[in-house]
Amino acid sequence: MSLLSVISLSKTFDGVKAVQNVSFSVEPGVIYSVIGPNGAGKTTLFNLITGIYTPSQGDIRVDGASVIGKLPNELAALGVARTFQNLQICMNMDACENVMVGAHLRLDRNLFKAAFRFPALARRDRALKQEAEDLMRFVGLENYLTSRADSMPYGALKRLEIARALALKPRLLFLDEPAAGLNPRETLDVDGLVRKIADSGVTVVLVEHNMKMVMNLSDRILVMDYGKKLVEGTRDEVRHHPDVIAAYLGA
Amino acid sequence: MLAQLLQYLFSGLTIGATYALAALGFTIIYNASGVINFAQGEFIMLGGMLAVYFTDAGLPMAVALPLAVLIPSLAGLLMARLTIEPIKGAETITLIIVTIGVSLVIRGAIQVWLGKGSHGLPAFSGDIPIRILGATLMPQSLWVLGVSALLVLGLWYFFNRTLSGKAMLATSFNRGAAELVGINTGRVLFISFAMSAGIGALGGILVTPITLTSFDAGVMFGLKGFVGAVVGGLGSGLGAVVGGLLVGVIEAFGAGFLSSSYKDAIPFILILFILFFMPRGLFGVKVTDRV
């Protein structure tokens, strides 16, 4: 069974069709990329799948069960994590705390126990801090373990978002343009990081403009244009598809 | 019965017109800067108090009234320059506190300068009530309603037909984009405060013959104006006018039919219901957060 199935999905904003009748499915363990020109509806697609928008039509299934109408936090409970194209970092917190928030669902969130700092909760919290620091090292932020989020450079914040998403221990990770705004050297690092994440057993869905990275990483690729699915297939199928060349690569 | 209804309506519309002007003041500033100006009520008070002061000082109405509009406008300008511009982009709550600070300064200064008593102005065209179907309408109410209507028309013209007005509207939609196309958003800020203050002051002058005024009269106008602005949907000019009038009318009917003790609670119960069921007010635009 596919981990994620998107079936005839559509979304309309005040008459504008942002996503039209898009279907695809993602198998466990792959790296799946969504590409297309600006305004093709890629981010809207992500927002629909992660519960931020409600679809106008169609169905989304995780492990075969429909998740339509579920809130983002309910999707998170199913193991769906994501990052954002426009950074969504909590600037009022430490870098490390940002990562710790990611582990929210795995913790005892009882208000009373927290206020009186029950020993079990305190112990778990200390362990979590360790875990969060390990995750930061994993994404290459070992130099920022004690930094405040608002003092970190853009590239580091992009990684911080990934670390936070990983803290959820997701099965399905959506990365929205992880390399946008990065220099070639940083892009290369992110390329490696995505590979490392996929190797650790997380299924990755990627929106990215950097073709080199997409072609290097992806098992399958979905090409979108004007909110519609143009082509879907393996790297080679997509690379040589005439419509893609016409609409995207060739342009 | 009809006479009674009509009486409530007159009474509600007259006072509602002042709320509407206050609500417009809130809206103009909110659109230009995203600030909710809790000092808006003080400009209304300032207009009334200054009009009283200048006429008592012996100035003819034709000089006293323009002065009583001009000075609050300058005060609004000064407020924008000295207190709002330096903290542009601060958190909502910080901006709210600053405007409350300004309102305290204005109220306190007037209290020290002009005293704590209540004052009135003579009605512009006499005190002989007009009888309509058994209800009475004061000529001053016509002044309030008439001038308010003219002001609303004038504002509509300004925002839709003049370059400065369009620039202000553009700023309210997208500050960054407005700056890119060369609109001086700082000037927009100043104009919006001066305009709101002037409109408020004019409203304050118009109602003083009916309602009297004192140094603390602005608090109530400010709160009710805010309610009017939110009822109509923050940011909508039409909404502000309708919202303000609605608050006034509902208050009058509430006092007449329900309970005069609880009439002040009625606008606030109304606002809670509106926010629960239509969180953007009656005419507010739906905004989708972009992530």
Next chain:
Amino acid sequence: MIRRYLGLYVVAVIIAVLPFLIPNGFYLDLAIRMGINAVIVLGLNLLIGFAGQISMGHAGFIGIGAFASAVLPTHFGWHPFVALVAGAVLAGSLAALVARPIFRLKGHYLAMATLGLGIIVNIVLRNEAKYTGGPDGMPVPPFTLFGFAIDSDKHWYWIVSVILMVSVWASINLMNSPFGRALRGLHGSEVAAQVVGVNVTRYKVAIFVMSAVFASLMGSVTAHYVGFVSPSLADFGHSIELITMVVVGGMASVFGSLVGAVLLTALPQALATFEGWETVAFGVILILCMIFMPKGLVPTLAARFGGRRE
């Protein structure tokens, strides 16, 4: 990790030595009022500073607690402790009832809704004169526990101190717990908090209810301590005063709440001799604070001297 509580120790020392330093009962009274305000402001700061949600009607909850402690024992013969709990339950329930719809709203709409709520509470207190004494207020019987009447200022000083210490300790714990991080997270980015699994509405409601209960409890304490309640406790102006304490002391700062409460409780006493100019002076202080230290006193000073956070 122990450094987290450093400020708490400092507060404890101040509380312990203060009674030996103050010259007379007036200053003890002032200290008690500061303590009461500090707890309320702390609760409000959890809501405003940490969770990023505005409440402009918090005095309404204080009024509910205060009048529960006045009305229930006087008119219905309830035990003061039961009345205090009943007030807190009422305030909490009211907060919970309105919170759900309110917290779909943002920024100014939220300000409006909470402001309206507070004003409605105030109007009810003013109008139900049969029970509340109306605008003139009513006397409150002394608080009794196990047959002892707590009626000396010394007693109240220690009681309020203990409540304050526990509140500070619990607030520090809370903000450094999964619960607190979720709250701060949704302040920083609501959507980010949501996608990692935070049920944002539930957290906002929880903290709103909690700060309402804080306010109600301290309203009850105020009522018993002062021996008299008046609806001006639930005034819009009082709500603003509390918010000012939060903002001047420092949003999202536990110790900022204490500093804000202490300074702004003392300020009216300091300005009392200004005769007419105190309103202006208060306004000017607010404006200057916001322009020159928009983050509030404690965070601004902390950033200047060493940058250590609490």
Next chain:
Amino acid sequence: MTIGGIALAIGVMSSAIAADPIKVGSVLSVTGPAAFLGDPELKTLQMYVDDLNNQGGLLGRPLQLVHYDDGSDANKANAFAKRLIEDDKVDFIVGGTTTGSTMSMVPLIEKAGVPFMSLAGAVVVVEPVKKWVFKASTTDRIAAERVLTDMKKHGITKIALLSDTAGFGQSGKAQTELVVAKYGITLVANETYGPKDTDASPQLTKIRNTPGVEAIFVFGFGQGPAIVTKNIKQLGITLPVYHAHGVGSEEFIKLAGPAAEGVRALAPALMIADKLPNSDPQKPVVSAYVKAFEGRWKEHVSMFGGQAHDNFFIVVDAVKRAGTVDKEKVRDQIEATKKYIGTGGEVNMTAADHMGLDMWSLRMLEVKNGAWVEAQ
């Protein structure tokens, strides 16, 4: 100047310096909604403290006025009372402009045992009697009874009550409801308006449409009654209008304009000082007060300032009679006040009556040709 003269001057000065001042404590609502009451009260106190000091003080000691403004907030009044008692250690307290402020101070005052002259209106201040609390100013019950007496005399049996929602009006409303039956009068309409309301015509329309109303009784102070009076005229209501004791001032006539004509209101003799016959026992005291106040502050007197005058001199007289500022003795002397003629009437205190005024201390005034005159 002779050496003896210098020595004498130095002696007087040093004795004035040496003598500890008698501290007069005061918490008044000088700002906020009740400011127009608190303001003349404070001015009156300041004026007479200065006066007494110029005349050599009290018991040979200078007076010192320690005043705090509660901003019309009862909770602040409580804190300031604490300060007066504990920190300033005042000898007696005059003040508490509003009933709320007064009542919030009462528990502290009773506990500490400080002679306290309240300036507030409601009957709860002195009923039940509290050991240290006095107020030589009219209560709302007296005002209600005085108005109802007059109505009864005019054969009025059905009235509409319109009271403000602040403390003054609410307490007045409760007292009116309590005593109205005694005078064979029924309340056929009972409405309220907010003290800061700008329009009361909906309530008045309702009253106009209530069958059988023979008179309107307005219980409030400040600008509210003026607006109500204007609204009554505007709605073409021709019923007799009675006001309680909160409007008897020049300001009311100025604010209400021609609509004030024919309106009846209660006020102490002070408000018609210049029209009092020379035989009136209050004539000297009110004339002196008006002259002093208007001379010093260049504004019209109000009955509230007059109340401050009466309460202040009752305690000053008590101190003189006691010959000491010993609190217990001063208190006893205040309670023993007899036949004190003040601006508000003749005061006779007893252990059971800490107010000492009767209902005839309030005069029924009427606006005639734009001025207050005693009603016939």
